[in-house]
Amino acid sequence: MKAAASTTSMKDQKLADCAAKLFIDSGMSQDGLKVMAKPGIFTETDPSALGLSNDDLEKGRAAMQKIMTNCE
Numbered sequence: 001m002k003a004a005a006s007t008t009s010m011k012d013q014k015l016a017d018c019a020a021k022l023f024i025d026s027g028m029s030q031d032g033l034k035v036m037a038k039p040g041i042f043t044e045t046d047p048s049a050l051g052l053s054n055d056d057l058e059k060g061r062a063a064m065q066k067i068m069t070n071c072e
Helices: 002-025 030-036 054-070
Strands: none
Touching: 002 030, 002 054, 030 054
């Protein structure tokens, strides 16, 4: 049981590292990156309610598309 939990944890960390790299590489502002790092941010259904600039919203959307295809 412990090995399965460890494997899941490593997989989650790998996904988190991949996603973080793509958000940083997107050119999102520091303020935008801080918003994206908040816990529970991905449960928000209205992206405009996140407090991101229009530029950061577009960069965030592009990064999310890449996360869905590039991060496992």
